Amino acid sequence: MSVLSFRLKGPLTGRIDASPLLPHRLAELSLPEIAALPLRLGRGHVAVGDLFDLSGSPGDTVELEGDGRLDFVGAGLTGGTIRVAGPVGHRAGTGMSGGSLLVEGSAGLAAGASMRGGELIVRGDAGSELGGALPGERAGMTGGRILVHGTCGDRAGTRMRRGLIAVGGDAGAYAALHMTAGSLVIGGRPGAFTGHGMHNGTILFRGEIEPLPGFADCGLNRLPFLSLLDNHLSGLNGVPPACRGMTGQARRWLGDRGFGGRGEILTCL
């Protein structure tokens, strides 16, 4: 397995569009060709070689030194692995359809938005719109999985249609806003207005809540599905430990009936 590493030469002077740094796009190029690639920096462009020291050889893995000003890291990833040592900026892993994006630090806004497949792991916190819909898109995430070990911001899983989001820490307000289907597992506590406008899908966390008035209390249940989900999570790498073990009795809230929805909020005891 060949690894291509990018180490920052110095502090960034503006926001960088790092979306060209995908393993499959770089695999066919030589190091000098990669160093000459243009990256958007603010309104202009800058060569990869001016920002990064390159080492290793192009292949199926890219290692990137992280910075909160590196946007679009792994956006459009179709295969291979990107490992980021440190934080990333906004829209990391948007529109991913395969491969693995591992962020050791935190992620900014809209990480994994409109994701279709693959795996996004964030060891730190994630910003708002995690796994949400990109502006103009009807659906949010339609496949793959997002595993965040820290907290996430508001509107995680907006218009989500398929796939799995697991957040180890607390979630912000309006989690699973207008969710169509899929699963959002929260290891910590949910924020205000969780599940607003959801049509279908599952939100799972521990501890009782007082949900929005559109949710009907379906009482305590023991669902074999929760064991199946937990078994599935146990087979994955990088699942936040707080998201495991939710297999016992759960209160089921059905909604959001204000929108004709029949999704569910499951609050595990």
Place this chain on the structure above:
Amino acid sequence: MLLNGIHIENSYAEAFDMKATRLIVTADTPAWARHAGMAATGFATSVIACGCEAGIERELAPEETPDGRPGVALLFFATGRSVLGKQVETRLGQCILTCPGTACFSGVPRGVKEDLIPLGRKLRYFGDGQQMSKLLGGRRYWRIPVMDGEFLCEESSWSVPAVGGGNLLILADARMAALEAAEAAADAMRAVPNVVLPFPGGVVRSGSKVGAKYKGMPASTNDAYCPTLRGLPRSRLAAEVESVLEIVIDGLTAADVAAATTAGLKCLIERGRGSGIWGVTAGNYGGKLGRHHFHLHELLP
């Protein structure tokens, strides 16, 4: 050939290509998983009139099942994919969905579209719009609200090639001797993975031959092995043989059926002539109907 006093006839079992699938049924307790398994594989002894042949392959510990509950593995065999799909669909709907606390999963690797056996794919409509689906690890599951909670069911299973109709005929001095030998052999054969013995207790007493003197009878009694007809010229039984029992084996591969045959032979030979077993043979139709031939002399333990 005489082994431990038992005649092992130089004969072979003739078996056929079939299609099979495996379902994993779990429940809150092993007993309720067994209830579901027994019902779903009931009335499934022979494809001649039951549509399929089925049985409980083995019981599963909680750590072996997808939802971490005790369960059973069921094998279903039929002559083709579409009839297998129809049989599984009705048995799932009437025997597994209805049984308290059960969930049902496919027990075979994901196959191609042409081999699809619908499970929750059709049964979900029982949810009348309240069903939910979940896609986990590339497999879709349906959650159907039922009166004791939720019926969890994988969307589909797949058919795999299989071999049906392997058999052993146990020839004994007395009916009890034949019965005890058949019980012991069936127990030994059931321990082999990937096989089921579809008849009651794994044992058949009414072995059949192809055709009959009556029109419309595709099969009739195997008169050559009926002890009450020992005096007829076409009888194949020695004078001492008073009772014959057959064990039919369906397996996922020819090797599985062969392994079960060997396990059965080993058990019978170990019991010896002293237990009342006169001999062992196998049933065939002259070798023209089935592709798989299991020669007893080649499968001795």
